[in-house]
Amino acid sequence: MNVHVAPTQSTAPPTAKSWLKALSRYRQPNSRRSLLELGVTLGPFLALWGLALASAHYGFWWGLVLIVPAAGFLLRLFMIQHDCGHGAFFAHRRADDWTGRALGILTLTPYDYWRAAHATHHASAGNLDERGVGDILTLTVAEYRALSRWGRLRYRLYRNPLVMFAIGPVYLFVLKHRWPFETFRVAGMPWRSTMLTNLVIVALGALLIWLTGIVPFLAVHLAIAVLAGAAGIWLFYVQHQFEDTHWSDGSEWTFEESALHGASNYLLPRPLQWLSGNIGIHHVHHLSSRVPFYRLPEVLRDHPELSEIGRITVLDSLRCVKLVLWDERARRLVSFREAMA
Numbered sequence: 001m002n003v004h005v006a007p008t009q010s011t012a013p014p015t016a017k018s019w020l021k022a023l024s025r026y027r028q029p030n031s032r033r034s035l036l037e038l039g040v041t042l043g044p045f046l047a048l049w050g051l052a053l054a055s056a057h058y059g060f061w062w063g064l065v066l067i068v069p070a071a072g073f074l075l076r077l078f079m080i081q082h083d084c085g086h087g088a089f090f091a092h093r094r095a096d097d098w099t100g101r102a103l104g105i106l107t108l109t110p111y112d113y114w115r116a117a118h119a120t121h122h123a124s125a126g127n128l129d130e131r132g133v134g135d136i137l138t139l140t141v142a143e144y145r146a147l148s149r150w151g152r153l154r155y156r157l158y159r160n161p162l163v164m165f166a167i168g169p170v171y172l173f174v175l176k177h178r179w180p181f182e183t184f185r186v187a188g189m190p191w192r193s194t195m196l197t198n199l200v201i202v203a204l205g206a207l208l209i210w211l212t213g214i215v216p217f218l219a220v221h222l223a224i225a226v227l228a229g230a231a232g233i234w235l236f237y238v239q240h241q242f243e244d245t246h247w248s249d250g251s252e253w254t255f256e257e258s259a260l261h262g263a264s265n266y267l268l269p270r271p272l273q274w275l276s277g278n279i280g281i282h283h284v285h286h287l288s289s290r291v292p293f294y295r296l297p298e299v300l301r302d303h304p305e306l307s308e309i310g311r312i313t314v315l316d317s318l319r320c321v322k323l324v325l326w327d328e329r330a331r332r333l334v335s336f337r338e339a340m341a
Contacts, residue, residue: 017256022303023288026295029091037294038080038099045073045106049224053208056216067220071227072275078107078232079277079293085115086289101193105200108173108225112193122289125240126258128326129250136237138247140326141339156336159324164237169229174222231276238317239264239282243333244310247326259286265310266317283310 048070055063083089084100097111104111121134131138139147139155147155157163178198209217246261266280273280281296284306291299300307312320323333 017254019260019287019306020256023284023291023299026299027088027091027288027290029089029292029295031090033294034089034292041073041076041080045070045077048073049220052224053212053216053220056219057212064219064223067223067227071224071231074107074224074228075231076275076277077103078109078228079279081107081109081111081114082118082277082279083293085111085118088290088292091290101197104193104197105204107228108201109177110190110194110197113177113190116190122286123255125286126245126247126262127250127253128247128328129253136241138241138324138326138333140328141334142328144325144339161321165230165234168233169226172233173225173229235266235276235279238266238312238320239279241323241333242310242312242316242320243323245333247331256287259283260309262286263310264312265307267311267313269314 048066052063052066052070055061055066080089081100081103084096084103087093087096089099090096100111100115104114117134119134124130124133125135128140137155137158144152144155177194179194205217205221208221240263242264244261245264246258248258260283263282263286264280265283268276268280277293278296279285279293281300284291284296284299285293320333322335324336325334325339326332327334327339
């Protein structure tokens with residue numbers, strides 16, 4: 001007698017590679033939603049920025065308190081520019097590019113140069129053989145031990161929180177983005193983008209200085225840009241520099257494993273999650289960078305198992321600052337003290 005046995009369903013958890021297919025259905029943006037997100041971010045930023053500038057111009061210095069929320073909205077504009085760089089905001093290359101270029105004037109970030117560097121970051125994040133472009137420099141314990149005394153001092157200074165999060169934003173957004181040397185090794189749009197962005201920034205800056213004076217302009221716009229830049233660098237830092245992050249050498253490295261386990265799921269309070277464009281859901285973003293930022297919470301809602309991967313709280317993130325070297329034997333980030341023990 002023939003007995004029919006029904007096939008059993010596999011209960012094996014999805015692999016990193018299988019998540020790519022699952023996430024493909026979230027890649028389509030909604031143009032109306034994108035325009036709404038742009039409007040509710042750009043409008044308040046311009047209002048807060050204008051009020052802070054007027055307050056400084058007329059001597060109402062208490063109005064400079066508006067710099068803080070303005071910096072939050074500028075951070076969100078950068079996240080929209082970031083989505084444009086991935087072709088995820090309008091899913092129309094020309095619309096995304098020109099929106100990104102326009103926002104780059106406000107964020108002090110030349111769009112085409114940044115897009116090229118950031119694409120390299122996405123293609124090589126977590127690969128020990130491909131470090132150095134668009135990421136936070138991270139040495140292995142062996143590399144650090146092999147450095148001279150001067151080399152160790154330079155690396156310690158680079159990884160010092162004061163340098164990373166206070167001096168770093170000024171250097172990156174005020175200086176380096178004005179003359180990013182690597183752009184001149186590449187002919188074409190990255191170079192033109194940098195120079196054209198600089199030209200428009202100088203023209204608008206000169207007009208505002210003429211209208212309001214140099215002190216109010218610097219006290220407002222420079223402060224907003226640096227605050228937003230510091231927040232952006234912090235977010236980028238903790239999204240990859242956490243204790244359970246994933247690194248491997250080129251022979252073992254895979255895009256899917258690095259994306260899923262080498263980027264964090266940063267649990268922020270809702271207002272900060274909104275201002276940061278949900279970028280804390282970074283492991284999903286790295287797995288499928290074409291998912292618009294406003295659809296990332298939708299992914300976690302439909303696939304709650306993803307919310308359990310790479311979770312770090314705000315308190316956890318504060319402890320990440322001391323993790324500065326990759327221990328290849330322990331396969332985790334460690335502090336200077338742990339490395340030299």
